Amino acid sequence: MRRITILGSTGSVGESTIDLVNRNRGAYQVVALTAHSNWEKLAAQAMSLKPEMVALADPSGYAALKAALAGTGIAIAAGDHAVCEAARRDAEWVMAAIVGAAGLKPTLAAVERGATVALANKECLVSAGDIFMAAVARHKATLLPVDSEHNAIFQVFDFDQHEKVTKVILTASGGPFRSLPIADMRGVTPAQAVAHPNWSMGAKISVDSATMMNKGLEVIEAHHLFRMKPAQIEVLVHPQSVIHSMVEYADGSVLAQLGTPDMRTPIAYTLGWPKRLEAPAARLNLAKLGSLTFETPDLARFPALRLAQEALVTGGAAPTILNAANEVAVARFLAGEIGFLEIAAIVEQTLARVAQRKLGCLDDILAVDEEARRTAGGAARKAVAGNAAQKTAAE
Numbered sequence: 001m002r003r004i005t006i007l008g009s010t011g012s013v014g015e016s017t018i019d020l021v022n023r024n025r026g027a028y029q030v031v032a033l034t035a036h037s038n039w040e041k042l043a044a045q046a047m048s049l050k051p052e053m054v055a056l057a058d059p060s061g062y063a064a065l066k067a068a069l070a071g072t073g074i075a076i077a078a079g080d081h082a083v084c085e086a087a088r089r090d091a092e093w094v095m096a097a098i099v100g101a102a103g104l105k106p107t108l109a110a111v112e113r114g115a116t117v118a119l120a121n122k123e124c125l126v127s128a129g130d131i132f133m134a135a136v137a138r139h140k141a142t143l144l145p146v147d148s149e150h151n152a153i154f155q156v157f158d159f160d161q162h163e164k165v166t167k168v169i170l171t172a173s174g175g176p177f178r179s180l181p182i183a184d185m186r187g188v189t190p191a192q193a194v195a196h197p198n199w200s201m202g203a204k205i206s207v208d209s210a211t212m213m214n215k216g217l218e219v220i221e222a223h224h225l226f227r228m229k230p231a232q233i234e235v236l237v238h239p240q241s242v243i244h245s246m247v248e249y250a251d252g253s254v255l256a257q258l259g260t261p262d263m264r265t266p267i268a269y270t271l272g273w274p275k276r277l278e279a280p281a282a283r284l285n286l287a288k289l290g291s292l293t294f295e296t297p298d299l300a301r302f303p304a305l306r307l308a309q310e311a312l313v314t315g316g317a318a319p320t321i322l323n324a325a326n327e328v329a330v331a332r333f334l335a336g337e338i339g340f341l342e343i344a345a346i347v348e349q350t351l352a353r354v355a356q357r358k359l360g361c362l363d364d365i366l367a368v369d370e371e372a373r374r375t376a377g378g379a380a381r382k383a384v385a386g387n388a389a390q391k392t393a394a395e
């Protein structure tokens with residue numbers, strides 16, 4: 001039995017992971033499950049999977065969770081430190097599926113004990129890539145990318161001939177607004193932004209896909225995972241989401257991984273690794289699809305992608321600032337406080353305002369992250385006030 005932990009078990013990736021575990025119950029012993037605040041879902045998962053421990057990041061649900069699991073013998077803890085404690089328990093395989101930089105410390109806690117970490121949380125690589133990858137090397141952890149693009153690249157990347165890889169090509173669906181004129185983007189609602197044409201995902205990554213910040217974050221993620229220079233990471237819009245990404249070699253060969261868009265395929269790859277598991281994704285029928293199409297991304301309509309590419313080239317604190325500002329702006333957009341186009345604008349303003357610096361350790365990153373969140377919050381408040389003034393003037 002493989003001992004596994006799922007960080008962020010109540011989310012989209014977390015639930016897909018549990019679906020795979022349920023299809024092969026005898027093979028896994030669940031060590032820990034963690035969630036932010038949804039204690040009801042966490043309790044239901046715990047009743048079914050019988051983990052040794054559950055952790056809730058938001059302590060306000062602790063009493064209810066404790067009551068729901070009374071008499072089960074499952075250890076219950078709450079608070080950010082409890083999520084890290086869950087990650088430290090001795091599971092050999094850990095799914096890192098917390099959303100945002102909040103996943104950084106717990107994921108590092110799993111890395112630091114040399115676990116096999118299936119990494120869905122891309123924000124920790126964007127925010128703290130150098131430090132994170134150094135920790136992976138130092139503690140001899142095994143990192144398996146879950147993000148479908150990086151999982152595709154991982155499957156066809158010849159790590160023994162790294163110098164013969166000329167570039168990686170990240171495919172992007174283009175999101176729900178792929179062909180929408182910029183003037184029409186101004187008024188799109190959170191509900192429209194989270195309605196992704198191909199993938200069913202959590203709210204934050206769905207908005208990131210709509211702005212194409214998601215692809216920008218993935219460019220930075222690819223840089224760290226595969227040691228590719230910025231110029232070696234290409235983005236290609238491919239609306240059908242069938243080719244999940246590609247690797248080009250020095251001899252001109254291009255290798256790709258294909259499949260229907262279902263996260264259970266890349267998750268199963270990491271759960272079974274180094275063996276392949278069966279996974280329930282619909283089978284690919286290329287004859288039925290007929291054609292696959294490709295476009296160059298439009299950086300004028302999707303400035304978030306440009307900002308992320310530039311942040312990678314700038315280096316230093318820029319990716320940390322970009323990520324933190326984006327998390328703040330996306331949350332404000334989802335709350336209905338700012339417009340869709342203001343997300344990238346706030347990220348750009350924050351990058352211009354927060355001072356660049358070298359990042360030596362985790363505390364440096366946390367300090368920049370906090371400063372960028374404060375600055376982005378200020379920019380968002382200004383945007384809200386500006387919109388209100390415009391509305392009054394129009395009335």
Ligand code: NAD
Nearest residue numbers: 008010011012013035036057098099102120121122201202
């Ligand atoms: P989600 O919003 O559906 O789930 C997030 C999970 O994290 C939930 O379990 C939530 O309780 C937990 N969480 C949120 N804030 C937390 C906090 N402060 N402390 C502790 N736990 C917290 O998100 P998702 O779509 O499952 O995505 C998870 C991660 O995987 C993200 O980083 C995302 O970019 C990445 N990812 C997701 C997909 C996908 O298909 N959903 C694909 C590729 C990569």
Ligand code: MG
Nearest residue numbers: 147148149218
């Ligand atoms: Mg992806």
